[in-house]
Amino acid sequence: MVAEREDVLPTLAEIFREHGFEGASLAVIVRRTGLGKSSLYHFFPGGKEEMAAAVLKEIEAWFEANVFLPLEKEADPHRALENMLHAVEAYFQSGRRVCLVGALALGDARDRFAAPIRAYFARWREALAEALQRAGLARAEAKDLAEEAIASLQGALVLARAWDDPGAFRRALNRLKARVPARARPMHSARR
Amino acid sequence: MVAEREDVLPTLAEIFREHGFEGASLAVIVRRTGLGKSSLYHFFPGGKEEMAAAVLKEIEAWFEANVFLPLEKEADPHRALENMLHAVEAYFQSGRRVCLVGALALGDARDRFAAPIRAYFARWREALAEALQRAGLARAEAKDLAEEAIASLQGALVLARAWDDPGAFRRALNRLKARVPARARPMHSARR
């Protein structure tokens, strides 16, 4: 059923998202993955910490390929921003899914994964700011707006989970859809 | 030193903020509070769960007295919003302190405290929307902007913790200071 180490990563990611790092006990992991302890330690000799690190690495790679790079490669910045919002909406399942990186940042495992957590958000801000800059915003303004957008999304995930209502995330996406691209479109940059 | 149950609540709150619910082991709590296990169980017969519930209740009461009610009682809505931002900045220590309610919402203890978590954010949005409405915004617009502001703050706390940089929270406060009250001021409502 599961032959490769990579095959369990999505399941592991879901487990860490639902239970956090401390809360994801080996008992839970064994049950959900269907693998025995020995198999898990065969794939991840470093135990839970290596499992979470591998998950973070895969998440980083996914965002790099599906969010960050497209933000920079797409020639039309307006379309680049729209693509990002669509990718994010799909990834977080319209708010039903929590951001593991954000959850780890708020939890007690932050120090353990400080570097990848820091890098994930920094990279996101950088790619988003770059697109906004190409869309006509000044460097400082683009960086600030990028940070605001990411914070809005992360906060919306908190609210969606607090209320058990994906609508909170959907509404945040709509606000960004209506706001960010409109300000960023070069041909209408004199709007304000 | 510590005679009353209420005296340990601030320390308990800080412990839960730093370690989360699962990560706050009794060993940590004993060490940080200076109380023995027996004393803790004397004050909180329900154990950790009762400790966290008491902390949440105190947080809710603090925000009710220092944030939510002032938002509604202050006659000048513009000043009410400024007061809220100042109170929030002080409470979260300019971003060095995490929001326990938000952290619990993202963590694995969400189900355990679903009701107070849900109520905290709902009450905040309601009080904020009420002030924005008095400031001239339509009901729907006020509710939406209130939700956006709260999400921005929660997301900024995630970023501040991820980057270990209180500046992320400070910048979010400044954005709200510059944006929310200006749109909300009734005499300039025709600005857009």
Add this chain to the structure above:
DNA sequence: GTCTATAGATCGATAGAC
């Protein structure tokens, strides 16, 4: 109320047979 001692469960991780 606070102490010491400890129960009973679960934790992450390992050993060794196959």
Add this chain to the structure above:
DNA sequence: GTCTATCGATCTATAGAC
């Protein structure tokens, strides 16, 4: 690679003396 069995540490919680 996967199994069973188990280690030692840590967990929450309790018992009983004072």
